[in-house]
Structure formats: C-alpha cells, structure tokens
Amino acid sequence: MRAVEYHGKKTMKVRERPRPLVTDPTDVILKVTITCICGSDLHMYVGFMPGMKNGDVCGHEFMGVVESVGPEVQNLKPGDRVVTAFDIACNQCRPCHRQEFSCCDTTNPSKEQELLYGDRLAGFFGYSHLTGGWEGGQAEFVRVPFADMNCLKVPEELDDEHAIFLSDILPTAWHANELGQVGEGDNVAIWGAGPVGLFAAHCALIRGAARVVLIDSVQYRLDFAKKKLHAVATINRKNKNVYKELRSIFPEGPDVAIEAVGFHYVESLVHKLETTLNLETDTAEILNELIYSVRKAGRIGIVGVYAGYANHFNVGAMMEKGLTIAAGQTPVQKYWPTLLPLVQSGRIDSTLPITHVLPLSEAPRAYRIFNDKEDGCVKVLLKPQM
Ligand code: NAD
Ligand code: ZN
Structure with missing residues (x-):
C-alpha cells in the first residue's frame, strides 16, 4: 500500500510499504477514504517534534471502511464506515473510566514522555514515538487498536466530508x-x-x-x-x-x-x-x-x-x-455523543475549513501549502482512492 512517510524536516514521501495486519484481538484494519493534515502535523513537519524516525507513517485524522476485524471486536464488521479518534483509548483504565480518553494509561509505552511530563498520555496515531509510535492514517490502510472504543460509526445519510473532522479538529x-x-x-x-x-x-x-x-x-x-x-x-x-x-x-x-x-x-x-x-x-x-x-x-x-x-x-x-x-489534548470520544447530532442536524457546518481536496499522492505538496500558507490553504483533505 501507499503511505505518507516522514523523512526528516520538510521531507514527506509517499512510499509503498506492507499493509498493516490485525495483530491484537481488538484491532480493526480500515481502508482509508479520507485523511487530513493537522496543525499538529506541522510541528512535526518543521522538525520540532522529538521522537520522529525516518519512515514513520504520519496522520492522526482519518476515516474509512472496515476491512477486517479482530476476534474480540464487538460492534464493528467489515463494510462499516467509521471515523476514528486521534487519541487511542483502551476504555479499561481509570482515566478512560473518567472519560479522560486522551490521558489513557494503556496505549502509550513511551518512557520518554513520562520523563518529560511525569506521566504518559494516551498514544496518538502517526505522531512520533513520544506518543507511542503508532502508524498513522495518511495511508491506504491503517490498524486501529481497541477499535470499539476508537471508531465512531458514521450514519448513512452523512457523507465522508461531513464526518471526517469528528476525528480531531x-x-x-x-x-x-x-x-x-x-x-x-x-x-x-x-x-x-x-x-x-x-x-x-x-x-x-x-x-x-x-x-x-x-x-x-x-x-x-x-x-x-x-x-x-x-x-x-x-x-x-x-x-x-x-x-x-x-x-x-x-x-x-x-x-x-x-x-x-x-x-x-x-x-x-x-x-x-x-x-x-x-x-x-x-x-x-x-x-x-x-x-x-x-x-x-x-x-x-x-x-x-x-x-x-x-x-x-x-x-x-x-x-x-x-x-x-x-x-489539554482532546478526549475526542467524550464529545462524539454531543457533536454527532449537531453535525447531523446541520447546526454545525462540519465542512467549514475545507479549501483543498487532493489525492494522497500529492501529500508532499499538501504539507507545503498548508505550512507555508500558500494558495489560500486552510484545510486539506487527502483521498487515497482519488
Ligand atoms: P494551523 O497551523 O493551521 O493554525 C494556526 C494559526 O495560528 C495559523 O493560521 C497561524 O498563522 C496563526 N498564528 C501564528 N502565530 C500567531 C499568533 N502569535 N497569534 C495569532 N495567531 C497566530 O493549525 P490548526 O490545525 O488550526 O491547529 C492549531 C493548534 O491546535 C496547533 O498547535 C495544533 O497542534 C493544535 N491542536 C491541538 C489539539 C488538541 O487536542 N489539543 C488537536 C488538534 C490541533
Ligand atoms: Zn489533528
């Protein structure tokens, strides 16, 4: 599959790499339909994010269609259309029980973050080894752990472009x-x-x-x-x-x-x-x-x-x-029950910031125009199937 990889400061490459597989029983594999570049990705793009390694797959804002599911996934099946949360929550630890999902105790093994902050936050997709080293979703496929918790099923009447920003912004x-x-x-x-x-x-x-x-x-x-x-x-x-x-x-x-x-x-x-x-x-x-x-x-x-x-x-x-x-980092999952109805009813104009829709292959240019504030860029969507 193709994925957007970090290769040093301001060097993003779209490369072929192996598809992710279900490795934990709570995983799903998503076929990504839309992914975006976030202001948070720019901290990494300009070389300020420690813990990035060459070849890391970027991207924490994405949605897609469930391709395969692990044996312990309860609520999702192949073919379901879902949007994900950038913060990976286990829903089993004390922070998760308090709905502090971005503070999940389970999903970030990084010792370095503990040294820096006295604590570890949740793991985040595609956002350095400081936040767990999870592969990101700027790719054709992505693995989502604790999938029941970190995927929101998108109602049929809501198209992808109206749902994607429930992942983060x-x-x-x-x-x-x-x-x-x-x-x-x-x-x-x-x-x-x-x-x-x-x-x-x-x-x-x-x-x-x-x-x-x-x-x-x-x-x-x-x-x-x-x-x-x-x-x-x-x-x-x-x-x-x-x-x-x-x-x-x-x-x-x-x-x-x-x-x-x-x-x-x-x-x-x-x-x-x-x-x-x-x-x-x-x-x-x-x-x-x-x-x-x-x-x-x-x-x-x-x-x-x-x-x-x-x-x-x-x-x-x-x-x-x-x-x-x-x-704070946002406990995305906590706000889904409030925001989904506001998006569905149209009270929230959920496509508000979109200025560019580009194929995934143009990710390097997309990063550049978003970072350099060129071409009237406010928010870019990347589509792997475009
Ligand atoms: P962005 O980079 O597109 O927007 C930042 C804007 O700030 C730019 O338009 C820039 O021109 C402007 N700016 C720069 N210096 C300024 C100043 N001194 N005063 C006023 N404006 C100034 O990024 P974004 O996607 O809108 O994200 C914004 C921030 O939110 C980033 O730091 C991002 O990492 C963060 N973020 C946090 C979370 C979270 O969970 N807390 C989630 C997503 C994004
Ligand atoms: Zn983001």
Missing part, C-alpha cells in the same frame, strides 16, 4: 470552548484562524457567545473566517496591537481567551531537544498576550500544542488577575 474546537467554559453572552477572543480556531469560533457562536474575535497574522485566513462566519470580527496582529484592539472592542477585556496556535521553537534548540528532551519554546509570547488581554477573573482555554517549557510565562498576571487557565 471539531472535538478539539469544542474542547477549547469547554476549557474556557464558553456560554451564553460571553465575549470570546481566539488566537489562531487555522482550522481549529475557525471551528472554535463557530462552536462559541453555537454555544451562545455574544461576540467572537479571531486573531491571526495571515490576512487570507481572517478573510476566509469572515466570509464563512459573518458574525466574527477579526484582528490582523501584523499591523495591530492585539491588546489595544481587543480593549477597544471589549473595554473590560474578553471573558474568554482561546489559544489555537501552539508552540514555536527556536531553531537552535532543536538539536538539544533531540538529545535531552528538555523542550523549550523561545518565549511564552502568545500565552502572555492571552493572559494580558483577557478580563480580570476571566478564563483561558489552551488547545494549541506546547510540548515543553515556555520561558517568561507571566504567572504573576495570571495569579493577580485571578484567571482560570485550562489546557
């Missing part, structure tokens, strides 16, 4: 709103107008937010957001002081600030990262802007990925202003 946008406790009448500012920020804005409006402002430095993404979601206001941080702009819109500051950007490493630290795992970002610039801008006693939800330390984090402002800050 839609639940993640919802999670950002849960972390920031966004509710009726709230004023919300969101950093990052990528696919996650865009969906987070949409979800905030659905949850009754009064006003939503999106912040980015890429004008076409802000224009795209305005075109798709008329109710949002935008700030281009390239030519505006974000704090001052926000305070002119919300004199007290927004009630909620959402971080949908993630970390930026200093290039010179990358070598150090690979050897010591002492991950350090250059500054906490973005986080400090959220802390500074949000109102007193406000809430902050962080879903942008930070894989280590951030220098000069303004803990004083956070403490003195009495902020509630919450963060």
